[in-house]
Amino acid sequence: MEGEELMSNTVRVWDLPTRVFHWALVAALAGLVTTAQIGGEAMPWHFRFGYTVLSLLLFRVVWGLVGGHWSRFASFIYAPRTILAYLKGRGNPEHAVGHNPLGSLSVFAMLGMLLLQVGSGLCSDDEIAAAGPLVTLVPGAWVSLATHYHADIGKLILLGLLVLHVGTILFYRFKKGEDLVKPMVHGDKETALTVPSSRDDAKSRLLAAALFLGCVLLVACLVQAR
Numbered sequence: 291m292e293g294e295e296l297m298s299n300t301v302r303v304w305d306l307p308t309r310v311f312h313w314a315l316v317a318a319l320a321g322l323v324t325t326a327q328i329g330g331e332a333m334p335w336h337f338r339f340g341y342t343v344l345s346l347l348l349f350r351v352v353w354g355l356v357g358g359h360w361s362r363f364a365s366f367i368y369a370p371r372t373i374l375a376y377l378k379g380r381g382n383p384e385h386a387v388g389h390n391p392l393g394s395l396s397v398f399a400m401l402g403m404l405l406l407q408v409g410s411g412l413c414s415d416d417e418i419a420a421a422g423p424l425v426t427l428v429p430g431a432w433v434s435l436a437t438h439y440h441a442d443i444g445k446l447i448l449l450g451l452l453v454l455h456v457g458t459i460l461f462y463r464f465k466k467g468e469d470l471v472k473p474m475v476h477g478d479k480e481t482a483l484t485v486p487s488s489r490d491d492a493k494s495r496l497l498a499a500a501l502f503l504g505c506v507l508l509v510a511c512l513v514q515a516r
């Protein structure tokens with residue numbers, strides 16, 4: 291209806307750096323899974339994709355502190371009682387703008403498990419050709435544990451989280467009639483609420499690029515450590 295149209299306003303929810311982070315992460319993970327399947331000669335690329343994911347994750351942690359409003363952790367860290375209330379159907383309408391209380395748990399789980407996957411990869415050794423750059427720096431027992439976790443456990447946990455992630459997005463699309471993917475592509479949501487937009491101007495994008503470059507350099511130093 292026209293009246294409702296007038297009431298709704300466009301809010302920038304996902305700033306460009308967050309969107310680039312997301313789709314680059316998806317691409318790098320596709321590369322990691324493919325190279326892990328091929329093994330052997332593809333392993334140097336497995337490592338490169340892994341370093342890319344680490345740089346992206348470090349960037350996302352920093353962006354969670356200084357990024358646009360809806361990308362900041364402060365906008366989607368919820369108290370347990372807020373999560374419970376949300377589950378009981380007593381959520382706040384604002385929860386539908388950024389990551390909702392349940393969605394935030396899945397975001398933190400994905401970021402945490404991805405960090406663990408990368409961390410264990412850095413200390414993994416297949417005892418044939420591929421050894422992570424930190425293998426020589428940590429005790430042998432850690433290497434066995436990390437390799438077991440990386441190749442047998444972590445990948446299954448990540449797979450479970452990703453099935454849940456994509457499943458939830460499909461559920462929203464086909465059962466609740468809400469397309470969450472478009473905002474992750476163009477950045478905006480329509481809402482009748484008066485809520486802040488995420489800052490997403492040239493200056494903040496430049497800051498993001500500089501921060502990402504810093505993360506890449508940090509990772510480059512880390513993997514030279516051996």
Ligand code: HEM
Binds near residue numbers: 323415420441
């Ligand atoms: C999120 C990032 C990563 C994912 C999802 C991932 C995924 C995988 C998977 C699924 C395997 C098992 C292949 C198989 O079934 O044999 C594997 C093996 C391996 N990955 Fe990663 N990996 C990641 C990051 C890294 C990083 C950063 C490194 C090191 C720099 C690394 C080093 C290794 C090594 C050495 C193996 C061989 C272990 C073995 O087969 O015993 N990975 N990775």
Ligand code: HEM
Binds near residue numbers: 311350401474
């Ligand atoms: C490798 C696979 C994927 C990983 C690791 C992943 C990871 C993530 C992460 C970490 C976030 C939080 C974004 C942030 O605040 O930084 C997120 C959000 C999101 N992802 Fe993915 N994602 C994957 C695949 C996909 C795919 C295939 C789609 C589309 C079908 C998708 C759609 C979305 C959407 C729409 C959001 C925003 C959810 C919301 O509105 O709260 N993701 N994803």
